[in-house]
Amino acid sequence: MHVLTMEGLMGAGMNAKLVDTPMRAAGEAERKGNKAAMERALGYAGAVTKQAEAYQEKAAKGMEKEAEEAKKAEEKRLEELAEQRAAEKEALEARTEEASENHAAAAEPVDSLEVSEDGKQAAASLESGSLEPGSLEPGSCVYTAAGEIVPAESAPETVSVSV
Numbered sequence: 001m002h003v004l005t006m007e008g009l010m011g012a013g014m015n016a017k018l019v020d021t022p023m024r025a026a027g028e029a030e031r032k033g034n035k036a037a038m039e040r041a042l043g044y045a046g047a048v049t050k051q052a053e054a055y056q057e058k059a060a061k062g063m064e065k066e067a068e069e070a071k072k073a074e075e076k077r078l079e080e081l082a083e084q085r086a087a088e089k090e091a092l093e094a095r096t097e098e099a100s101e102n103h104a105a106a107a108e109p110v111d112s113l114e115v116s117e118d119g120k121q122a123a124a125s126l127e128s129g130s131l132e133p134g135s136l137e138p139g140s141c142v143y144t145a146a147g148e149i150v151p152a153e154s155a156p157e158t159v160s161v162s163v
Contacts, residue, residue: 001066002062002063002065002066002069003062004058004059004061004062004065005059005062005063005065005066006062007055007058007059007062008055008056008057008058008059008060008061008062009055009059010055011051011052011054011055011058011059012052012053012055012056012059015048015049015051015052015055016052018048019045019048019049019052022041022042022044022045022048023041023045025037025041026038026041026042026045029041
């Protein structure tokens with residue numbers, strides 16, 4: 001808490017308590033009909049009230065300064081956080097780039113598939129409509145290691161896989 005805020009709040013609180021005494025004295029003087037004592041007490045109460053208002057203004061100035069300091073601190077914290085995130089992003093990009101370079105250098109061969117001429121002809125027949133999709137029964141033909149389509153009965157040492 002800012003010093004001005006603390007001083008203002010304490011002074012205003014103390015003066016608010018102090019104004020009670022002259023107000024009671026003014027009430028007592030009024031009941032007794034002592035107009036001069038009542039006016040003195042009310043004058044003192046007014047002075048204490050003005051002093052309390054001055055302390056309230058001081059507290060308000062202190063709170064404004066405190067808010068400014070808090071705003072500056074928050075801006076500084078956000079800047080530091082942005083810098084930290086930028087550094088983390090750079091580090092992540094560097095690690096990602098390094099990993100992709102290492103991965104590209106140590107990459108294993110990728111599986112590939114080549115369709116044989118028989119397979120291309122069968123696909124073309126299906127597309128053109130000369131061969132109906134249901135005419136090839138599952139297991140009626142197989143692909144050989146060379147990528148050729150042969151009838152399942154004549155395939156030498158093949159492994160049939162149903163999908």
